[in-house]
């Protein structure tokens with residue numbers, strides 16, 4: 713798979729405190745890659761390194777197959793970023809904000825209309841930015857980040873503290889962009905979001921990747937070697953996930969019907985706790 717992002721042995725410290733150490737991972741073209749970690753784990757710092765807002769103390773960083781320090785202006789036009797630094801002009805309306813950006817990026821106005829609809833702001837297009845709710849503002853910034861159909865999109869906690877409806881709308885837009893070819897690097901501490909959206913996730917803990925893989929793969933890897941049967945009399949019987957375990961359940965059930973047998977798979981939240989010893993939020 714053509715690599716859009718690579719990091720090898722990357723480290724950075726701030727005033728003697730190591731924020732990232734030996735960070736090594738890559739993201740291939742067309743992926744939605746989730747970078748998961750609690751507050752302070754180093755997620756934003758990683759995005760800043762990948763977008764050249766910071767320089768690493770050690771290691772190699774590549775974007776579009778080139779060392780990040782060699783990326784020229786043209787390459788940056790293929791990148792979109794939504795982060796804490798993203799902003800809107802308070803006195804301009806939703807539409808004016810996006811039209812201004814479109815003009816700066818040489819994007820046609822029809823794309824602005826298309827995105828205003830896609831992020832569900834058609835009714836708010838004439839509202840000035842200072843009157844927007846947090847969720848609306850976030851959607852304007854997201855529309856701004858993807859106006860130019862970037863090949864690679866960095867999203868720093870795109871749905872943090874948004875209501876479920878707005879979150880679902882943003883997820884739909886991200887899936888659509890991804891289907892059209894945009895590779896997405898997304899930080900979050902919402903495990904459900906990661907599970908729904910991401911093909912692969914990395915668990916970041918104290919500036920280091922502790923685990924990386926497809927959510928389903930990780931769930932299987934850390935699945936307890938256990939099956940649980942639900943019996944018709946309401947009992948739950950658990951046993952080892954082997955032929956003997958199944959026999960044991962049959963014996964325990966006796967003449968009682970076995971309604972279901974499930975293997976115990978952890979969700980990503982439990983997995984993160986298991987791998988890092990720490991809760992995500």
Ligand SMILES: Nc1ncnc2c1ncn2[C@@H]1O[C@H](COP(=O)(O)OP(=O)(O)OP(=O)(O)O)[C@@H](O)[C@H]1O
Nearest residue numbers: 726727730731749750751752753754755756757758
């Ligand atoms: N410019 C800076 N100067 C000093 N310390 C910094 C700077 N930027 C980040 N840090 C420190 O580096 C560590 C990682 O911060 P970072 O913002 O990358 O975490 P994060 O995972 O994005 O957290 P959050 O989810 O709260 O945004 C933290 O300990 C933070 O205090």
